[in-house]
Amino acid sequence: MPELPEVEVTRQSFAARIAGAHITAVRLGKPLRWPLGCAPGQLLGQQVLGVRRRGKYLLLDLSDGLLLLHLGMSGSLRFAPALPAPGAHDHFDLVTDHGLLRLHDPRRFGAAVFTPGEQSAPARKLLGALGLEPLDDGFTPAALQAGLVRHRAPIKQVLLAGKVVVGVGNIYASEVLFLAGIRPTTAACALGPVRVRRLHRAIREVLARAVARGGTTLRDFSSAEGQAGHFQTETRVYGRAGQPCTACGAAIHSLVQGQRSSFYCPRCQRP
DNA sequence: CAGTGGGCCTGAGTGC
DNA sequence: TGCACTCAGGCCCACT
Numbered sequence: 001m002p003e004l005p006e007v008e009v010t011r012q013s014f015a016a017r018i019a020g021a022h023i024t025a026v027r028l029g030k031p032l033r034w035p036l037g038c039a040p041g042q043l044l045g046q047q048v049l050g051v052r053r054r055g056k057y058l059l060l061d062l063s064d065g066l067l068l069l070h071l072g073m074s075g076s077l078r079f080a081p082a083l084p085a086p087g088a089h090d091h092f093d094l095v096t097d098h099g100l101l102r103l104h105d106p107r108r109f110g111a112a113v114f115t116p117g118e119q120s121a122p123a124r125k126l127l128g129a130l131g132l133e134p135l136d137d138g139f140t141p142a143a144l145q146a147g148l149v150r151h152r153a154p155i156k157q158v159l160l161a162g163k164v165v166v167g168v169g170n171i172y173a174s175e176v177l178f179l180a181g182i183r184p185t186t187a188a189c190a191l192g193p194v195r196v197r198r199l200h201r202a203i204r205e206v207l208a209r210a211v212a213r214g215g216t217t218l219r220d221f222s223s224a225e226g227q228a229g230h231f232q233t234e235t236r237v238y239g240r241a242g243q244p245c246t247a248c249g250a251a252i253h254s255l256v257q258g259q260r261s262s263f264y265c266p267r268c269q270r271p
Numbered sequence: 272c273a274g275t276g277g278g279c280c281t282g283a284g285t286g287c
Numbered sequence: 288t289g290c291a292c293t294c295a296g297g298c299c300c301a302c303t
Contacts (some may be wrong), residue, residue, distance in 0.1 A: 003296065033298085035281075056297075073297055074281075089281085097292055107280045109297060126299095153274060161274095162298085218296065219283085258275075261294090 002071035004134070005210035006221050007056050010071070013223035014079035014101065015051035022047050023062075028167025029091030029201065030105075031126040033072060037122060043114065047116025048096060055130045055166030065116050066123060067094075071082035078102045079224040101224075119222040131164045134203050139165065141193070141200040148188040148196060151215070155191065155199075156184035157258045164188075168203060171216055171238045174263045175200045178237045183271045184255070209234070237263040 002010070014139065017174050026040040047063040058077075081099045092096040092103040092112045093117070103112060115123040131147060132139045147164030148155070156177060161170045168176060177184050179202035182195060215221055215229030218239075222228050236246050241254035245265040 004297080070297085072280095073295070105280095106282065107295090107297095109279070133277090157274090159275075160297090171296060217297080221296080260297095 002056060002073075002075060002221065003169030003172050003210075003216075004053075004056060004207055005172070005213075005231065006137075006215040007058060007071060007167075008053055008211050009215040009223050009229065010077050011051050011053045011058055013225045013227070014077065018048050018060075018096065018098055018101060019050050020047065021096035023094060023096050025093075025095035027086065027093035027095070029089075030108060032091055032105065032108050033070070034113050034132060036112055036114055038065075038114040043094070043146075048098075048255065051208050054127055054133070055162060057127065059118070062105065065114055066118055066120075068111070068113045068115060068126060069103065070111045070113075071103075072105060072107060072111070074107040074220075075103055075105035075110035076220065076222060077224045078226065102252045104235065129163060131162055131166045134165050134167055134207055139200070139204070141197045144192075144203075145193065145196040146249060148191055151188040152190075152258055153188060154185045155182060155188045156262050158188040159203075160258070160260065165203065167207065170260050171218075171235065172206055172210065174238045175235055176206045178263075178265060178269060179206060181269055184264050185256060186271055237265060 023043045024045050032069050047107040049061040052059040058069040062240055079099055079101045083100050083102055086093060090102055091102050094101040103110060132143055151158045157175050159173045160166055180199040182199060210231040212214060213229060213231040214227055216231040217228040218232055237252050240252045241263060245252055245268060248267045250265055250267040252263055253266050254261055
């Protein structure tokens with residue numbers, strides 16, 4: 001589920017409501033990907049100043065630290081004045097005087113990590129190697145090209161790795177490459193300025209459109225307000241192996257790259 | 272440094 | 288209905 005658009009939609013759905021809240025209690029469920037990194041009591045009394053996003057991480061700025069949240073493969077957040085008693089897959093509750101923020105994550109690849117600040121060692125370990133923010137002004141065709149030339153791996157895997165540009169997960173990587181007319185197997189460093197420019201535009205277009213549609217709900221994604229996304233009705237290649245390309249009618253192909261499935265149109269997307 | 276493969280977890284779906 | 292198996296939206300780490 002949660003690629004950049006889903007994380008951004010989640011952020012937008014509760015950032016304003018939680019801003020200014022004071023933490024009154026913390027409840028931990030089963031262990032997540034990483035430990036919280038502090039005694040839960042250390043969060044009590046702290047104020048939530050705001051919520052930012054970096055790649056697929058949510059950053060809750062606290063009055064005395066930074067709380068990083070990651071949704072992993074199956075995580076979702078809810079924020080409401082009150083929520084039912086925690087279920088078997090509710091592994092982190094942040095109780096505040098504005099409401100309850102709850103991380104629901106069946107597969108537990110997600111995480112809630114407290115760090116002293118963005119420049120602290122634990123924060124830099126998680127955030128330090130992340131690539132460009134695709135919706136920021138600093139994400140230019142030239143910057144993208146500078147990142148891509150250092151990688152000879154297939155462009156699909158380079159996009160997924162997040163070292164050049166963040167937030168493009170498995171669904172959006174296939175969609176982006178379709179829109180850019182680039183075969184997922186093409187070596188990243190083999191892309192010239194013209195194709196890099198097309199790729200740059202496609203990344204922005206797909207991600208921004210997905211945010212506007214409330215994200216992609218394949219199984220159970222919803223915003224912190226419980227709203228499902230709608231972008232899944234607009235995917236052109238993801239999950240459509242064997243079906244006709246919406247642009248040219250050729251059968252969509254699928255292949256496995258780095259143990260992840262990729263989808264592409266063999267006619268519209270050039271090696 | 273760059274690239275590859277394993278592993279972390281659970282639930283849904285498929286085929287027998 | 289039950290079982291074995293495959294697959295799933297992410298990302299760190301060990302190794303080559």
